[in-house]
Amino acid sequence: MLRETTLEGVIDKELVAIERIKQYEPEEGYYVAFSGGKDSIVVYDLVKRAGVKHDVHFNATTVDPPEVVKFIKTYYPEVDWIRPKKSMFQIIVKHMMLPTGNMRFCCHELKEIGGKGRTVVLGVRREESMRRRNRLVYDESKRQKGKMFLNPIVDWSEDEVWEYIHKYNLPYPCLYDEGYKRVGCIMCPLQNIKGRERDKERYPKYYNAYLLAIKRMLKKEKKLVNRLKMVIRQKK
Template sequence: MTKEEISELNKRFNDAHPVEVIKHFADRYGDKIALASSLGAEDQVLTQMFTSVTDHAHIFTLDTGRLFPETYELIDRTSKKYKTNLKVYFPKAEAVQHMVRAKGINLFYDSIENRKECCHIRKIEPLKRAFEGLEAWICGLRADQSVTRTNIQVVEWDENNNIVKINPLAHWSEKEVWDYIKDKGIPYNPLHDKGYPSIGCQPCTRAILPGEDVRAGRWYWENPDTKECGLHKK
């Protein structure tokens, strides 16, 4: 997809409802498009939307081996509610074992480099396997989630993976996400009700304090401008 095409698509869909965006690209790419779900609130909204426009929604998630128990339970609830078996990708055992033996089980607290290495092994490499054969992916990014995401567009070219990236909720607010969840009866992670607006791996996520940024609890020992794992290019 050229820059010109992406620019035209963003003009067309900048103010469109996310369902309209998803339907267009689901029709365009068929079995070559997938939703990458972290089981967060935004991705739960997208799961409902995606399954509402096609009977063959391809949805996958990454199991890093360090997720919250509540997240695993939500995978099961979501699969059953929407009758779509979420495809789970795991990190390569040998790579995890080598990393842990060399640097320790909680290496990510020691340096940004170590944390990024852990993210690469547990998330980036499995994601590349999940992308095999795909031409586009749907993602739950929103522009107001953090300082690293303010410039995202509805349609982007993912240079990291050479694939079209669709952000249907790019311009939605957090309130719009939760209003939609309540209106549609969408299952969500109960940790959201306990102060966890953004949920990742258990040792790298904490509840946030009143007034903090919604992603303040992710890699909470780092500065805000480093808080991406590599799944999304800044």
């Protein structure tokens, strides 16, 4: 519950989150990272309720679910779209591998490219994964010096996120009502096998584009191997 009674008194998590946002407000304003997912919907609403200076951005990945793309364009037309220099399929060929749960170069090149030198507001929550269990409310990026992260709902549960959305009647992507727990990239490696199979059936054009990228990747790998063999022969 967003409002809890403890030995120390009543804790209102909404007010706590808003105070966190006010506390760390930078002079130039916040860079709000918006994905169209439930957590970012809540965070963006809290930022607006806090009355702080901000600008909001969506990092398009080229493999975003069409339903999410339509949702953002319909309900959040003010969001600034940041489009990548290369598509997901191009960076697969570039790295000569598919993204994995531990090797998510796609996130680094497609989703985490904005907010340099800014304080970025995220919808990250500790409950989401072991990797995020130790996330702080306010912390500096380990990849970009001077880039700060504010996670105002880091200690919220999924139920509390939905409680907030329903309380304020906030719109959200239809995929959640169809059983999706997350609405990130199509075929994201953080999904389980069932989730990826569901994406394969729902988005066949994207699935086929992944297959084509794999073929191009293997073709590039073969060329490199042949080139290497030629160099070795020349040295003998």
